[in-house]
Amino acid sequence: MTAETPFTIAISDSELELLQRKLELTGLPDELEDAGWDYGVPLADVRRLVDHWKGSYDWRKAEAELNAELPQFTRDIEVDEHGTLNVHYVHKKSDASGAIPLLFVHGCKCRALEEICNKLTLVTGPGSFIEVRKILPMLTAPPEDTQAFHVVAVGLPGYGFSEAPHKKGFGPIQMAEVGHKLMLALGYDQYVAQGGDWGSIITRIIAAKYGPTHVKAWHTNMIIPGPPHPIRDPLRFLRFMVTPLSNAERRGMARGLEFRKIGMGYLMEQATKPQTIGYSLADSPVGLLSWIYEKLVAWTDNYPWTDDEVLTWVSIYWFSRAGPTSAGRLYYENRVSTKELEKYNVRVHTGFSYFPQELFRAPKALTRNLGKVVQDTEHEKGGHFAAWEVPELLVGDLRKMFGKGGPAHGVVQAKM
Amino acid sequence: MTAETPFTIAIPDSELELLQRKLELTRLPDELEDAGWDYGVPLADVRRLVDHWKSNYDWRKAEAELNAELPQFTRDIEVDGHDTLNVHYVHKKSDASGAIPLLFVHGCKWPGSFIEVRKILPMLTSPPEDTQAFHVVAVGLPGYGFSEAPHKKGFGPAQMAEVGHKLMLSLGYDQYVTQGGDWGALITRIIAARYGPTHAKAWHTNVVFLRPPHPIWNFLRFLQYMVTPLSQAERRGMARSLEFQETGRGYYMEQSTKPQTIGYSLADSPAGLLAWVYEKLVTWTDSYPWTDDEVLTWVSIYWFSRAGPTSAGRLYYENRVSMEELVKYNVRVHTGFSYFPKELIRAPKAWSRDAGKIVQEVEHEKGGHFAAWEVPELLVGDLRKMFGKGGPAHGVVEAKI
Numbered sequence: 001m002t003a004e005t006p007f008t009i010a011i012s013d014s015e016l017e018l019l020q021r022k023l024e025l026t027g028l029p030d031e032l033e034d035a036g037w038d039y040g041v042p043l044a045d046v047r048r049l050v051d052h053w054k055g056s057y058d059w060r061k062a063e064a065e066l067n068a069e070l071p072q073f074t075r076d077i078e079v080d081e082h083g084t085l086n087v088h089y090v091h092k093k094s095d096a097s098g099a100i101p102l103l104f105v106h107g108c109k110c111r112a113l114e115e116i117c118n119k120l121t122l123v124t125g126p127g128s129f130i131e132v133r134k135i136l137p138m139l140t141a142p143p144e145d146t147q148a149f150h151v152v153a154v155g156l157p158g159y160g161f162s163e164a165p166h167k168k169g170f171g172p173i174q175m176a177e178v179g180h181k182l183m184l185a186l187g188y189d190q191y192v193a194q195g196g197d198w199g200s201i202i203t204r205i206i207a208a209k210y211g212p213t214h215v216k217a218w219h220t221n222m223i224i225p226g227p228p229h230p231i232r233d234p235l236r237f238l239r240f241m242v243t244p245l246s247n248a249e250r251r252g253m254a255r256g257l258e259f260r261k262i263g264m265g266y267l268m269e270q271a272t273k274p275q276t277i278g279y280s281l282a283d284s285p286v287g288l289l290s291w292i293y294e295k296l297v298a299w300t301d302n303y304p305w306t307d308d309e310v311l312t313w314v315s316i317y318w319f320s321r322a323g324p325t326s327a328g329r330l331y332y333e334n335r336v337s338t339k340e341l342e343k344y345n346v347r348v349h350t351g352f353s354y355f356p357q358e359l360f361r362a363p364k365a366l367t368r369n370l371g372k373v374v375q376d377t378e379h380e381k382g383g384h385f386a387a388w389e390v391p392e393l394l395v396g397d398l399r400k401m402f403g404k405g406g407p408a409h410g411v412v413q414a415k416m
Numbered sequence: 417m418t419a420e421t422p423f424t425i426a427i428p429d430s431e432l433e434l435l436q437r438k439l440e441l442t443r444l445p446d447e448l449e450d451a452g453w454d455y456g457v458p459l460a461d462v463r464r465l466v467d468h469w470k471s472n473y474d475w476r477k478a479e480a481e482l483n484a485e486l487p488q489f490t491r492d493i494e495v496d497g498h499d500t501l502n503v504h505y506v507h508k509k510s511d512a513s514g515a516i517p518l519l520f521v522h523g524c525k526w527p528g529s530f531i532e533v534r535k536i537l538p539m540l541t542s543p544p545e546d547t548q549a550f551h552v553v554a555v556g557l558p559g560y561g562f563s564e565a566p567h568k569k570g571f572g573p574a575q576m577a578e579v580g581h582k583l584m585l586s587l588g589y590d591q592y593v594t595q596g597g598d599w600g601a602l603i604t605r606i607i608a609a610r611y612g613p614t615h616a617k618a619w620h621t622n623v624v625f626l627r628p629p630h631p632i633w634n635f636l637r638f639l640q641y642m643v644t645p646l647s648q649a650e651r652r653g654m655a656r657s658l659e660f661q662e663t664g665r666g667y668y669m670e671q672s673t674k675p676q677t678i679g680y681s682l683a684d685s686p687a688g689l690l691a692w693v694y695e696k697l698v699t700w701t702d703s704y705p706w707t708d709d710e711v712l713t714w715v716s717i718y719w720f721s722r723a724g725p726t727s728a729g730r731l732y733y734e735n736r737v738s739m740e741e742l743v744k745y746n747v748r749v750h751t752g753f754s755y756f757p758k759e760l761i762r763a764p765k766a767w768s769r770d771a772g773k774i775v776q777e778v779e780h781e782k783g784g785h786f787a788a789w790e791v792p793e794l795l796v797g798d799l800r801k802m803f804g805k806g807g808p809a810h811g812v813v814e815a816k817i
Contacts, residue, residue: 269670
């Protein structure tokens with residue numbers, strides 16, 4: 001594999017000009033009276049965001065800030081049966097003693113319980129490498145006597161500035177391979193993994209396939225169990241049936257059902273016809289903006305998004321190396337059955353963080369056997385993009401799990 | 417209500433220029449190797465269609481042809497709880513004796529529009545000697561084509577039915593029959609149930625939406641269904657239904673939950689709208705040999721539609737929220753079904769036994785979801801058979817004109 005190549009985001013002027021010209025020609029639809037959020041993103045929000053994108057939003061400033069805060073690199077990674085792909089990632093070593101390597105896999109997708117005891121469905125989100133932005137300094141440069149981490153945030157193929165797959169069938173297992181090979185290439189023979197959204201599935205596979213030899217622990221904030229089979233797994237099924245649900249579990253499950261009823265349209269389209277919707281998302285800035293913004297609002301716990309924040313997230317998709325369409329294909333590739341995922345049993349130390357506005361909620365009775373659960377934290381605040389909304393809470397959980405006295409302290413022999 | 421006002425499609429030059437400029441800025445995605453149709457519309461198709469739209473496609477020519485072939489009008493129709501909407505429609509009377517009024521309600525589920533009446537219109541209004549003729553009214557549903565879009569929430573299939581019915585009455589057709597495909601199937605069903613047998617005398621549809629007999633309330637029928645072997649056609653059709661459910665309903669899930677969100681893309685991106693519509697023009701038809709011009713005319717009607725493409729999607733949402741109400745609509749008038757092999761859904765004939773007064777059921781070897789476009793002669797043939805001399809619904813309307 002090639003050496004670490006530093007990377008700077010530098011979108012060409014012609015790309016900025018094309019975006020500007022398209023924004024100026026934006027055609028907006030009408031809206032029903034008193035529609036609110038019932039039919040999708042309200043027109044007033046979209047109009048305001050488009051105007052800002054067209055007028056005052058400064059991509060060059062956002063670009064410079066990202067480059068200043070996030071040390072980025074690219075590297076060629078070979079994936080079995082898929083050739084070599086050029087992968088973009090953030091890598092920051094910690095100066096603190098006892099720091100351990102952490103692979104952070106951003107959201108792009110995750111699986112959600114469709115119904116208790118039914119097949120799983122795939123869910124995805126508009127995340128990217130940018131999600132590491134707030135937690136990075138907290139993890140790499142914590143206060144005295146607090147666990148530190150060397151952080152690697154991998155840009156999954158097809159997202160952000162990573163090359164997109166060219167062949168069919170590049171799914172979560174291939175993504176896991178990329179993450180693992182990247183860590184090894186960086187000299188991290190032992191490491192721990194943290195993932196939310198899509199990253200949850202991927203890090204689960206990583207922990208199952210490459211642990212305990214390389215992957216020493218797994219933490220996730222999107223906990224997706226397989227439903228217990230009444231015949232194959234009668235005890236777990238029984239326990240689930242008789243354990244009363246906590247308030248938080250009940251609320252979370254209601255949210256999950258609501259999501260399934262009215263929040264999954266984007267997923268159904270991207271999981272079946274990602275190319276078709278891809279033409280719209282590649283061609284229309286306002287189309288891409290509303291597609292993403294709907295979820296930035298619906299999936300967070302009243303997070304006060306500024307217009308600049310929103311537009312930076314959306315711009316990363318707009319300016320991404322492969323364009324926004326390739327990100328959608330993962331939904332399609334991820335149509336794996338429950339049985340396959342069940343093969344990925346995690347046997348290393350596992351930590352869960354439950355945030356109230358996550359998309360769905362699995363009752364604890366079902367999640368206990370997903371891994372060697374050593375830490376289970378319930379939060380009062382935060383949603384699907386926990387690393388962005390409540391970074392201190394997520395980081396707090398990691399510090400508690402891996403720090404001195406924590407249940408997973410010392411799983412990695414800290415050498416650096 | 418105002419008098420019949422003749423209408424001519426006349427898209428302003430500025431609209432054509434905006435479309436042209438947008439097409440020139442089209443940014444296309446990449447594609448996986450050997451993707452075929454697996455992931456959606458292939459890139460080569462979209463590229464070819466966009467290029468044609470940008471350079472050789474002649475909207476003015478298409479516009480002139482539509483205006484020449486389809487006599488169009490607009491009229492204000494008042495809808496309970498929804499103000500008055502200006503409705504666009506095609507209306508052609510027949511010179512033949514014994515002609516009866518027929519309300520044709522097109523697909524509005526993507527991507528139909530009033531254009532679907534184009535081929536069947538001359539066949540219905542000017543048939544050969546001694547063949548049943550019809551006075552045809554093809555209503556442009558609010559929010560589609562050149563009809564004004566609803567402004568308030570809750571304008572669903574029941575309101576669409578009200579529009580179709582009131583239009584017929586305002587045209588002096590106190591008794592009429594209906595034909596509907598796609599969304600039109602549900603709408604004409606509501607019309608037949610609500611306004612029949614007084615006004616709506618018969619109903620024909622090519623999208624047969626039935627429910628299985630209830631295992632308790634309708635035990636005998638249920639038993640009969642369980643033991644009746646399925647025909648080849650039924651089996652194939654049901655397999656197709658299943659496939660549609662599993663891989664063909666993404667558009668439906670999005671439009672029935674977040675029509676506004678997807679609406680921003682469809683209103684802003686010609687290539688996006690094109691791909692969205694074209695996918696269904698191909699997958700829902702029975703190997704119909706679409707020409708690029710045909711496709712682009714269909715898509716252009718959406719692009720240039722009065723309310724834009726977004727409003728068309730909202731009907732899915734409104735239908736979803738009013739689902740429970742719809743089961744109340746029992747049809748008691750003469751009903752005819754036409755089964756086309758590439759339709760999206762297929763119910764076993766055993767389910768139709770209690771669905772109403774089914775007087776005609778025809779199984780076809782060819783044709784899909786856009787039957788009026790793909791196999792107009794077959795659809796028209798079924799209507800002639802049903803309503804013509806000796807047919808099971810002949811004379812339901814006292815032909816006066």
